[in-house]
Amino acid sequence: MTIDLVPLWTAILGLGVFFYVLLDGFDLGVGILYGFAPDTASRNLVMNSIAPIWDGNETWLILGGVGLLAAFPLAFAIIIPAVYFPILIMLLALAFRGVAFEFRFRDAPHRTFWDHAFCAGSTLATLAQGIVLGAFIQGFQVDGRHFTGGSFDCFTLFSLFTGLALLLGYTLLGAGWLVLKTEGELQRRVRRHGVVALAGVALAVGVVSIWTPLMDADIAHRWFSWPNIAFLSPVPLVTAGLAFWEWRALRDPTSEVAPFLIAVCLFLCSYIGITISLFPMIVPHRFTLWQAASSPDTQLFLGLGTLFLLPVILTYTAWSYWVFRGKARADIGYH
C-alpha cells in the first residue's frame, strides 16, 4: 500500500477538532452564560437548550483525543503529558458540569451548588482548553520521542492569555446559540452579553495575531514574507469584516440565526489562521504530521471505517438536532 494517507487523516482530525470546538464550544459557552441568567426559569431554559445534545457534542472530544492517538501517536505521546495539568483541570471540570445536567434537576436541596458547578465547570474547562492551545502553539521540550519538560511549563503568560481568549470565544458562540434558542427578554440579555464577548474576542484575536509572530520567527516569516503576505492578508481582513458583521447581527433584534453562524465563521477563520502558522508541524518545532504519523496499515484500517461511519454519524446527529429544533422549551423532558 503506497497511498499517502496523512493528508486524509490531517483532514479528518482537523474536521473532528473543529467540530469539537464548534459544538462543545457553544455548549460550554452556554454553560458560562448560565451564570448570568437572572432567575431559575431562565436557567431551566438555558440548560434545556443544550440538555439533549451536550453528550453528543462532548463525544467529539473523545474522537479528537483518540483520533490524535490513532493518526499521529507520537504527537499524542508528547503533547498530552506536556499539558498534564490543563488536561486534568479540563477533565474534572467537564465531569462536574456533565453531571450537573442531571443532578440539578434531581437534587433540589443542593440546586444552587449544582448551578455553580455547571457554570464554574464550563468556565474552567474552557480556560484549560485555551491553555492547551497556547502551550501547543509555543511548543514543547522534547528529547527523542518523549516530552522532557516539567508539568508546569505549559502555564505561560501566552497560554493564560489564549485561555482567556477561548473563554471569550466560547461565550460568543454560546450567546449565538442562545439567541437562536430563546426569545424575549432572555434573548435581549444574551445579545448584550454577546456584544461584550465579541469586543473581547476581537481584542484577543488581535493580540494573539501580533504576539504569535513576535514570539516565533518562523511564523512571522510565513505570514509577512512576500508573496505570502499577499495570499494570506485576506484571512485577517475577512476576520475583521466578520467581527463587524457579527456586531451588527447581535444588535439587530430580527437577526436570530446570523449571530451563531457568523460566530462559527469567526472560529473557522481563527482556526485557519493557526493552521497557516503551524502547518505541517503537529508537534511545533519538532515533528511534522508525516514524522508523527502512525503506520500506513493503521491509518488505512481506521480510515476505511471512518470514511464510512463519519457520514452516518453526521446524519443521525443532524437528525437529533432536528428533533430538538426551534426555541428551547422548558416543558419537554422525562424528569
Place this chain on the structure above:
Amino acid sequence: MTALLLSRLQFVWVVAWHILLPAFTVGTASFIAVLEGLYFFTGRDIYFRISGFWTRIFAVSFGMGVVSGIIMPFQFGTNWSRFSDATANVLSPLLAYEGLTAFFLESAFLGVLLFGRTLVPRWAHFIAALMVAGGTLFSSFWILATNSWMQTPAGYRIVDGRFFPASWMAIIFNPSFPYRLAHTVTGFYVTTGFVVVAVSAWMLRRSRFVEEARLTMSMTLWLLTALVPLQVFLGDQHGLNTLEYQPAKLAAIEAHWKPEAHAPLILFAIPDQAGERNYAQIAVPELGSLILTHSRNGMVPGLTQWSKDQRAPVIFPFFAFRIMVGLGILMAVLVITALVLRRNGRLYHTGWFLLVCEWMGASGFLAVLAGWTTTETGRQPWTVYGLMRTADSVSPSLTPVDVALSLAGYMLVYLVIYPAGLMLMARIVSKGFAEAPKEDKVEAGRPRSPVVPIPEASA
C-alpha cells in the same frame, strides 16, 4: 512513592469507579429497550411506567458514566505516554472504533430517548432505545478487544520496540477476547439483574407499587436463572483459556508455587510472595487439576517456573478471584431458592427472601470489581502480557508531586460525584413508579406558578 506507583493507583482509582457504571448501564440500556419494545408492541401502560422509572435511573448513571469515561482515554496520554507510543499503531484503531460505533450512537439517541418522547413517533422512540442499547454493547466489544489484546497479544510485529499491526483479525479476535467479552457482558447483565431484583424486593417488602415490582422481579429472576449458570460455564471456559495463554497469571490466581499434576484446589491461604509458599492453607486434594484442566492428573503451573520479576503479586488475584467465585455461588443459591419459592407460589411474600434480595443488590458490582482486579493484577508486571512492562509504560516527564496532585484531584471529585449520584438514584427509587409522565414535565420545566427569582447572592 514513585510517579509509577502513583500513576498505577490513579488508574486503579479512575477505572474502578468508571467500570461500575458500564457494569450497570449496559444491562439497563438493554432492559429499557426490552421494556420499550414490550410497550410498543403490547401498548400496556405498565411497561411505560416501568421503562420511565428505569430510564430516570439510567439517565443519572449514564451521565456519570460519560464523564468518568471521557477521563479514561486521556489517562493513556497523561500518565502512560510510553505505552501509548509503543502500542498506538495496534490499539488506537480499536479505541477509535469504540468512539465511532458506540459513543456517538449512544449520545445522539440518548437525547431522543430522554427528551424526545413527545417529539418523535413511538416507533422512533423505540428505535432510539435500541440504538442506545446497541451502542453500549458495541462499546463493550471494542474496549474488551483492547483489554484482551493487552492480556493475550496477537497479530503484531515488533519494530524498534514498538508494536505494528500484522493482522487486524488476529488483533481484534485475540485468544482471550471471545471469552472475556462473553464473561464480562454476561457479568454486566447479571449486575443489572440483581439491582432490579433488589429494587423490586425493596418495594414488595413495603407493599408499594406491587404490580410493577412483581413484574420486574419475575422477569428479572427468570433472566438470572438462565444467566447465572451460563456465567459459571463462561467463567470456567475463560479459566481454561487463561491456563493456556497466561499460565503465570493462573498460577498467581491459584497461589500455586510449584507446578504439579494432581494439584489441590486451594480454598484459603495466606500467600507469602518472598518465601514462595502459603500459610494457613486449606485445600481439597486433586480438585485443582480437575477444575483447571478438567482432568484429575492435569498439570497446573507453579509460579516458581518464572523468575521473580515476572510474577504477579499473588495476594491480589488470589483473594479477588475467591471473592468473585464466592459471590457467584451466593448468586446461584439465590436463583435456585427463587425457583423453589416460585414453584410454591411464595416468591413475592417471603420476607426473608426479599430481604436477602435487597442485600444482594450490590453483589454484581462487587463481583465485577473482584473479577477485574483478578484479571488486571494477574497480568502484572506487564501492560502487554510478556512483552511490555508496566514500569516501562509510564510517562517519563512526571514527578511524584505531579501525580499526587492529580490523584488528589480525581479522588476529591469522585468522592463528591459518586455519593451524590448514588443518593439521587436512591431518591428516584424511593419515589417509585408513581411519578406519572404528565407531572414530570412540570417538575423539569416552566413552572405554572409565578417565577421566584433566586436571591442575588446565588445568581
